[in-house]
Amino acid sequence: MHLRRAAIAAVLSVPVTATAQAARYGQPYAPVVLLLPSGARTLAMGNTGIVSRDDEALFFNPAQLVIARGFSASYERYSSTAQGGTLSAVTRFNNGGIAVGMNTVSYELPNDIFPANPGSMLLAGPALGTSLEASVGVAQVFRRHRIGAAVKYVEDNVPSARVSHLALDLGVSRDFLRYYTLGISVQNIGPSTTIPCSFNAQSVTHCVVPPGPPGNVELFTHANMPLQSTIGVGTSRAVGDLDLLATAAVSMIRTDFVAPSGGVELGYSWLDGYSIALRGGARRPFPGETPFTVGAGFNVDRLSIDYALEGLRPTEFFLNGTSRVSTRAAHRIGLRIR
């Protein structure tokens, strides 16, 4: 069992050391929940959901709510100290859809650090952090284009600070060439966070600490809303007896970080209503993430059970300049009812 875990960790972590550490990530972002996955199926495909047809499209591109239907819940265990969950539901509204959803995470920190990033989910300590996103989205069809918007309340909590904002997502999508869907979204349109910084020798409190190489610590007093622009395409085709779904997207977080991602799902049905799917994805990792994700799904009529695995590695840098580099697997399980 240990060998298997080690193998998974090795596979997930190897490219990180070569690429992620060298990349520029720009300003720190908050709330952290906006940087975390929100669905098991999309996570397994490189966390690419720009043209998703499931209700978790609410968290990727609200335009797709026109064709998404149903309810889903997913839970992710990032580590023994961090876990999160997502709930969302879409129903028909006029000639489109309307959705509500919530994504939340709770985690531990060795110090009172703000903001956290995906790698923070591996840390342990006395400080507790939570982050929350609650969204309401609506989408309609306009001249054969699906157009959607979502308003969301986002919040970050660390022991000594509670930061909350309203933010807006906009999206558009349409089908083309019979089998393809194109989607464009701009997410997290909202204000940045500014917090007074106070420093003592043992911890960073109310201070924004950017990720970066050890020893290169600068203190900031604000964290940006991760304004994210994404363009992506997806297709689903029959390949022999298999159902192929492929999707790819390029995201840019503000003007700092360009993150291509993509995923593939291969499904097989042996009886109407029953199917299994294997999924895999790749992404340019954000601090704390690893580039590859995998997953599987089992579908019985309107019910689907999904599983996804991603790698996380800590990138928090402490005042003493140390960092842990071991990679851990995070597991996400989801339930969808269409």
Add this chain to the structure above:
Amino acid sequence: MRRSLILVALAAAACTQALKLTKDDSPTVLSHQLITAPNPGERGSMTVKTMYYGSGTDKRRAEFRDSVTLKTRTVDASPFVSMEPDVAKSREKDWGFGTSKFPLNGRVWYPEGSGPFPLVLIVHGNHDPLDYSDPGYGYLGELLASRGFILVSVDENFINGGLRGESDGRAWMLLKHLEVWKRWNDSSAGPFSHKVDMNNIGIMGHSRGGEAVGIAAAFNRLSHYPDDANVKFNFNFNIKAVFAIAPVDGQYKPAGVFTPIENVNYMVIHGSHDGDVSSFNGLRAYQRIKFTDGKPWFKTAWYVYRANHGQWNTVWGNKDNGPRSGRYLDLRGLITPEEQRQFSKVVIGGFLEATLHGKAEYLPMFRDHRVIGAWLPKTMYITRFQESGFKPLATFDEDVDVTTGSVPGVSLSADSLATWKENPLNLRNGNDPLNTNAVTLGWNNHIRGDDTTKLGKPASYTITLTDSLTNALHVGRESAIYLSLAPTDAKPGPRAPARDTTKRDSTARRDSSRSQPRRPPAKTEKDTTPVDLTIEVVDAAGHTARLPLTRFGKPRRPLDIHILRRADEERQRYPTQYELVLQTYVMPLSDFVQASPSFDPMHLRSVRLVFDKLVAGTVVVDDIGVSGTAGRFVTTGEP
């Protein structure tokens, strides 16, 4: 982990229903061969030639671009085939032409010789447009051309795909093909100059094409397009035979009504295990065909157990809903493609020989399929039949009085029946009416009480005719009684004992109601006892003649149909797991005279259905009538 996988596999397997088929009785039902003519499903003696005709410019179809022997002009089908502008644009890009320039493409099998040969067109239905359907009737082309017919498989693949309500366009295209053939036949030169028998034309269609041939038969005699009178028609071809293979019905309704079809010979076939058109829609077209011009037409409908939608076309095969049909259609119950096509060769060959070549020796197979037991693949068939001499006595459509027939002079009565009602018939999918009413008759000859062996007088249902009506209908020894009947699985409870009328006790009614238990509800348990009943005819002098119904055909309980692999989906989609198809029985009065020489058919007074062969049961009956011209459909000797 392994245990979990096994559990998942078991759960999935549990949702696949076991193969359920009605026990096959064909070894006995099809054990006779009474027609001695050559098997019309076997190749004839003529040499077969083939050719293509078409626009010569087809972008996708090489045979209609590079191999055409005769070029045809395109036609403007835009009044009949409409689509959204972007769909039209996309299709035009795909095919190289739009609705205003539809090509008249056909692949032809024809006999070598001077002719003239009857012309038969066959047109496919909706299918993947790029999985070209027209080559799939090549086996019929080879057969029919060798037997002296010209068969054209018409290309309408460019109308296939996601269109709706375009069946009138499919029909109009057929008539435009006939115009081309008329020109070629009338021309003084060319390969078909005076070789086409334009007085004997047959049109056949499959699925949507099956509806289209009915529409074409109607358009053929109209002067204007019903949906737009600015479009004028001038066809008037001698279409004598219309053959529909598993047709849809009502996707196009001229002026909002089902397409009326008149004065053609009509045959429709449908498979019980059709995974596409899952109800016998063609039965509705069969019901509404009328014979009004006094000519000798007939119509027949065949329901083929275990046949599907696509195996009548070699391209379509057994996947009735696309390549992945196997995920939800239970293909295990199907007869083989060879058997299904052998069936179609026999009935199409026989139908066209009878109607276009005038070979009357094949007519009896349409009255009673048991006379061609050696030709038919061994499965079960239910057949409807009616010829133009049919005069209705009771069709149950005209009023709500259960005691009156369809014409003055007919009265209906019942004795000891538990169920007697007139009700509309529906197709299997429930929401689709068959547009005809029938009478439901249920009986149980058991007398309620402790003695479970005690039987009462057999229940009966009587159709009584007045003398003047018998005379007006010219009923005689050559006449035949018609009825169509289907047993159901309903079984009424035992009947109440007769009241003792010798006692005049004022309290008797109250006591009786106290002591007697409530009548139990009708049971619907599956009963496999063979169904039979006695047909009794009575003349004015009271002479009776009796014959069992099974002499004239096989009454069968509903045939089990399970098309889908999942039983839950089957139950959800279909209210019944069978299609109620009535079997037509044509009963020559001469047979009754033979059984009871004192019976005088010229003075027929009543026809009685006596339920004396089965203690309890229910039957649905329709289209009771007489005919004086059914004789040509009778063979010597009966199965």
